[in-house]
Amino acid sequence: MLFKDLRKGLAVTIGYLFRRPVTVQYPDEKLIPPVRSRWRHYLGVFPDGKIRCIDCGLCERVCPPKVIKIIPVINEDGTKSAGKYEIDLGRCMYCGFCVEVCPELAILMSSEDYEFANYDRDKLVYQKESLLKGRNKDNE
């Protein structure tokens, strides 16, 4: 038969004409990422709102692209905590090592908050105040 080989291929594609599409129309429909997804960082706090970070500096040390910067403060009771905590999300490689090494559950990564694209690189440098905001459920 003429062009038998080509018809065989076309039969496959024509079969797909009558099936439902597999794509998702992103801004209208959103998929929920799995719980292990590593997206925006946030800082852990105690139930009374006190910041958990004790400024041990492990996340600063382990971070491969060195995007974390902590400036410590000494509280009235003599304990240390993060006075300034800065993450440059524009340079972060989302490896999750900071979360892995933290001995105090003070830095965590959100599995839901992935829409933080920005036109300005400077706005991707997140300070302590914005890292404390936008926590997800398991931080409560």
Added chain:
Amino acid sequence: MSVETREMLINMGPQHPSTHGVLRIILKLDGERIAGSEPEVGYLHRGFEKLAENMLYQQFIPYTDRLDYLASMNNNQSYVVAVERLLGIKAPPRAQAIRVIMSELGRIASHLVWLATHALDIGAMTVFLYCFREREAIIDLFEAAAGNRLNYNYARIGGVAFDLPKGFKENLQKFLDIFPEKLDEYHRLLTKNRIWLSRTKGIGILTKEQAINWGTSGPVLRGSGVEWDIRKAFPYDGYENYDFDVPTNQTGDVYGRYLVRMEEMRQSRRIIQQAIEHLPDGPVILQDSPYVSPSKEKIMTENFSLMKHMVLTIKGMRTPVATLYSATENPKGELGFYIVSDGSGKPYKLKIRAPSFINISAMPTMLKGNYVADVIAVIGSLDFVFGECDR
């Protein structure tokens, strides 16, 4: 009047849509035929080998993701196997099985992208869409297990980062059940298609001797009829326990390499099926090893564990003074790490033997005498990734 003929130099790339990244080929043309060619690489050089000298062994794992970014799981595995061999440790059986599952899934995903882009370059657009649909299923599995969609950072020295998530096995089985059907579909679209045959058969021939002399590895070598697979020759992570074949093809042309990779996907599926049926129980990372940080619960409750964790994170492991070359079978070929250790937590020198880089060097031999349009077919059949080639 006499007509003068001379060879013409033409640049292909570095921004040609079909060069898969930033490859520049300087073609010397005799009419439509290629008289000589010279691939130029290095546009994506990021200095990973130098970077590695300035960071701890465990810190380099996310960088290996960015070598061959279509098969990050395989690179992770390759690197941690090299470091484990240096330290003389072995991951627990469950971690080994998980790594095998992940790297074989990575092989399927990488070959799907190869098939998609190779077919797209030659003119079969439908295959591209279908292959990416199947790859999406694999990436969803990876995302559930490792937390990222492309750069997973999943393997650790002495195991893997996390155990398999809930529902992973069921989803994986679902994928394995539908995959052979889809593979048959690609075969129906391409394998006997006369356009595909005339574009690929007899093009870019690399004989057995040439393939060995150029040092090629992976499907390029097997497509030239050499039965060589690191998984069989120097098994790692328990590959000796799995039953699989090494597909070869004697023709050495673009079509031969196509058939080899198509069969490799089927063999990878076989390995995964065996691995999930006999998945051992137990820990996924070494316990009480001097090279591995304790679990988070221990770090937060025991003082000794916290100290050990801090030393490992800040100073790194105490490695033996040794040099070592360790290679694994990646989708692209033999990915090797040559580590020179001076006993500190940072490698003194880390050399990456990138399969793409070495396979590209065989390209002038393949191209000689072919037409300009066949360059695209040959590039597609070599399946290189520039993250790895230029590293």
